[in-house]
Amino acid sequence: MRVTVRFFALYRERVGASERSWELPEPATLADLLEEIRNAYPGLAPPDVEIVAAVNEEYAEASLALREGDEVALIPPVSGGGIGFADEILHSASLRSE
Amino acid sequence: MRVTVRFFALYRERVGASERSWELPEPATLADLLEEIRNAYPGLAPPDVEIVAAVNEEYAEASLALREGDEVALIPPVSGGGIGFADEILHSASLRSE
Amino acid sequence: MIEITNKAIDPQPITASVRRDSNGAVVTFLGTTRRTSMGKTVLYLEYEAYAPMALKKLREIADEVTDKWPIQDVSIYHRIGRLEIEDISLVVAIASPHRREAFQACGYVVDRIKETVPIWKKEVFEDGQMWVGCQSHAVGAPAD
Amino acid sequence: MIEITNKAIDPQPITASVRRDSNGAVVTFLGTTRRTSMGKTVLYLEYEAYAPMALKKLREIADEVTDKWPIQDVSIYHRIGRLEIEDISLVVAIASPHRREAFQACGYVVDRIKETVPIWKKEVFEDGQMWVGCQSHAVGAPAD
Numbered sequence: 001m002r003v004t005v006r007f008f009a010l011y012r013e014r015v016g017a018s019e020r021s022w023e024l025p026e027p028a029t030l031a032d033l034l035e036e037i038r039n040a041y042p043g044l045a046p047p048d049v050e051i052v053a054a055v056n057e058e059y060a061e062a063s064l065a066l067r068e069g070d071e072v073a074l075i076p077p078v079s080g081g082g083i084g085f086a087d088e089i090l091h092s093a094s095l096r097s098e
Numbered sequence: 099m100r101v102t103v104r105f106f107a108l109y110r111e112r113v114g115a116s117e118r119s120w121e122l123p124e125p126a127t128l129a130d131l132l133e134e135i136r137n138a139y140p141g142l143a144p145p146d147v148e149i150v151a152a153v154n155e156e157y158a159e160a161s162l163a164l165r166e167g168d169e170v171a172l173i174p175p176v177s178g179g180g181i182g183f184a185d186e187i188l189h190s191a192s193l194r195s196e
Numbered sequence: 197m198i199e200i201t202n203k204a205i206d207p208q209p210i211t212a213s214v215r216r217d218s219n220g221a222v223v224t225f226l227g228t229t230r231r232t233s234m235g236k237t238v239l240y241l242e243y244e245a246y247a248p249m250a251l252k253k254l255r256e257i258a259d260e261v262t263d264k265w266p267i268q269d270v271s272i273y274h275r276i277g278r279l280e281i282e283d284i285s286l287v288v289a290i291a292s293p294h295r296r297e298a299f300q301a302c303g304y305v306v307d308r309i310k311e312t313v314p315i316w317k318k319e320v321f322e323d324g325q326m327w328v329g330c331q332s333h334a335v336g337a338p339a340d
Numbered sequence: 341m342i343e344i345t346n347k348a349i350d351p352q353p354i355t356a357s358v359r360r361d362s363n364g365a366v367v368t369f370l371g372t373t374r375r376t377s378m379g380k381t382v383l384y385l386e387y388e389a390y391a392p393m394a395l396k397k398l399r400e401i402a403d404e405v406t407d408k409w410p411i412q413d414v415s416i417y418h419r420i421g422r423l424e425i426e427d428i429s430l431v432v433a434i435a436s437p438h439r440r441e442a443f444q445a446c447g448y449v450v451d452r453i454k455e456t457v458p459i460w461k462k463e464v465f466e467d468g469q470m471w472v473g474c475q476s477h478a479v480g481a482p483a484d
Contacts, residue, residue, distance in 0.1 A: 077473040171314070228435075
């Protein structure tokens with residue numbers, strides 16, 4: 001089967017392309033595809049760093065079975081920026097509503 | 099001695115004036131003045147509700163000794179509006195900075 | 197910039213006043229007048245201030261912020277006089293290098309204003325009016 | 341209003357979009373680009389998005405807010421492309437009847453954006469450049 005792989009930001013720069021069509025033997029999981037991509041681009045990410053991916057615009061587990069025509073996007077870490085406090089806000093909000 | 103008494107908002111409306119000059123025997127505390135004002139305007143505030151006052155633009159204790167020329171402002175409760183969370187913010191800020 | 201004004205407030209220049217290239221976060225609070233209060237329709241509002249003391253208290257609150265947080269930039273505008281529904285009564289703009297502090301400090305300032313600054317709000321209804329916060333002073337009201 | 345744009349963002353209409361006569365509080369967050377990052381001078385920044393997924397995630401975050409809080413009005417604008425120092429990269433405007441919820445929800449939205457929305461920021465220095473958040477991917481970097 002054939003899927004589309006999209007590369008963004010750091011991955012796009014390291015691969016030298018923003019998109020590639022990828023031919024995979026069936027059946028294949030996202031983990032299988034990621035392994036092929038790592039083999040094709042060894043410099044993409046350090047071996048023990050997980051590569052996060054989205055399938056059809058949704059974050060996906062590595063065990064997800066891919067299907068013909070899927071769009072797989074590799075998602076480098078997002079910009080972050082400072083310590084988050086969403087959990088704390090939610091906690092405080094739920095305390096109040098009790 | 100002579101002090102200036104200023105009335106705002108609810109107190110201004112109940113007194114019917116925004117300012118009055120007030121003659122007091124010396125020595126006199128803020129409590130003495132407030133008692134005179136309550137006697138002069140019995141409808142100003144319910145008897146068991148404290149009247150908050152500022153002397154020379156600063157919140158003052160009832161025991162404060164007044165001086166000639168002081169500006170005494172009676173401060174009705176301020177607008178409030180919703181449950182405050184300043185304490186919680188400070189608590190959370192201090193936890194973080196530890 | 198700290199001001200008490202009887203004119204309509206434009207928040208844009210107030211927010212702009214706290215921006216600088218070392219700040220990554222700007223939080224602006226607008227207090228706006230609501231159509232209904234305790235189930236009743238508000239026709240308009242009157243805000244009254246003990247202006248010199250209110251200004252002094254606003255400056256003290258801004259100083260508290262710069263003491264407690266790594267923040268240099270605090271602007272507060274409070275409107276007084278007659279306000280129509282949906283008018284802006286209060287603008288607080290705070291900027292800081294990182295967002296957490298700007299959110300905390302902005303919430304803190306608004307809270308402190310409501311606690312300590314001598315500015316009063318009267319809601320005018322079709323059938324009466326009320327100084328907000330003065331319920332304890334109602335005739336025949338129980339003491340708090 | 342939720343948008344990803346490559347044009348300069350004017351926060352005024354975004355804040356205006358969440359105002360209504362049942363809301364007493366409007367909190368607007370601006371994310372602005374800083375001159376220095378880790379002690380180095382930033383020349384300019386590049387933001388890149390996986391735009392359709394980013395839009396979807398922003399809409400999900402807005403839905404979380406309206407689920408978790410009594411809030412109907414959320415606007416989010418994120419800029420992408422090249423940004424100069426002090427430009428606005430993000431605007432989040434939230435209005436609610438009372439201020440507490442608006443502050444909480446606005447802080448929550450900004451946090452969630454930084455966690456889950458596929459938008460990346462590259463800082464360009466005189467002597468190099470860095471995708472912010474991607475330190476774990478540095479060549480020879482220890483894994484997290």
